[in-house]
Amino acid sequence: MQEKNKTVIKSMNLLNLFRTYPTLTLQEMVKQSGMPKTSVHRMINSLEEMGFLQKRHDGAYELGVVFLELGQLVSDRLDLRQVAFPIMEALRNQVEEAVHLTVRDGDEAIYIEKLDTLHPVRLFTKVGRRAPLYAGACQRVILSFLPEQEQTAYLERVELIPLADGTITDKLLLKERISETQQTGVAISHSELENNTTAIAAPIYDHSGTIVAGISIAGPDIRVTEERLSTLKVTLKNAAKSISKQLGWLAT
Incomplete structure (x- = not known):
């Protein structure tokens, strides 16, 4: 293995300081990094020249716009399905139930990926299927973690139409389920x-901490029992976290 370039490593250590601090002076970077002032000054000049840092009018430094440009390129080129698929496949193989991936489309969610159970008895779901945000775990987990203003506006305008025996048709009950999901980090549905x-279902976040998708484990209630849910909850949340991290989310 080739020896790592020490200058590059030190420069990255400087840049990583800005994960915690929005702005830093030269003296603050010296103190936080523990590097000699002359070395820090030299690296700052190079980073500023390349656009990685920019100097403010008060003399402090902040990250340069090149990070915004590079970040947008990464975001544009990152395929949620491509990132999620191997994790979904491992999850399906572990729990042996169907695994779904949904994203929001207006007041609905659309299934963009599905891996079927290996059991002969399966659910009727397919890629491209739509469902309202209020019905079903994978849809409601998206609703539960929308910005409060968007969520409130949705709840005011939506009409809760029954789709199956367990569909929630009472807005007070729906709000209770949303609150439970926010507290536990998962949404659970029965015959909705x-x-x-x-x-x-569990939420998937992007680099900004915004919910971008829901991932769910689903199956016949004779197999996905109350006794299994506690174990499935941990397994599912770990899978959702893995996908989120690959999308740039920094777990708090």
């Missing part, structure tokens, strides 16, 4: 889109 089914 299809009778005799149970699903559990």
Whole structure:
């Protein structure tokens, strides 16, 4: 293995300080990095010249716009399905139930990826299927973690139409389920889109901490029982966190 370039490593250590501090003076960078002032000054000049740092009018430094440009390139080129698929496949193989990935489209969520259970009894879901945000775990987990203003506006305008025996049609009950999801980090549904089914879903976040998708485990309620849900909850949340991290999310 080739020896790492020490100058590059030290420069990255300087830049990493800006993960915690929005602005830093030369003296603050020296103190936080523990490097000699002459070395820090030299690196700052180079980083500023390349656009990685920019000097403010008060003499402090902040990250340069090149990071915004590079970040947008990464975001544009990152395919959620491509990132999620291997993690979804591992999850399906572990729990042996169907795994779904949904994203928001207006007042609905659309299934953009699905891995079927290996059991002969399966759910009726397919890529491209739509469902309202209020019905089903994978949809409601997205609703639960929307910005408060968007969530409130949705709840005011939506009409809760029954789709299966367990569909929530009372707005007070829906608000209770949303609150539970926010507290536990998962949404659970029973026969909300299809009778005799149970699903559990967790949120997926992007680099900005914004929810971008929901991932769920779903199956017939004779297999996805209350006894299994506690174990599935941990497994699912770990999978959702893995996908989120690959999208740039920094878990708090």
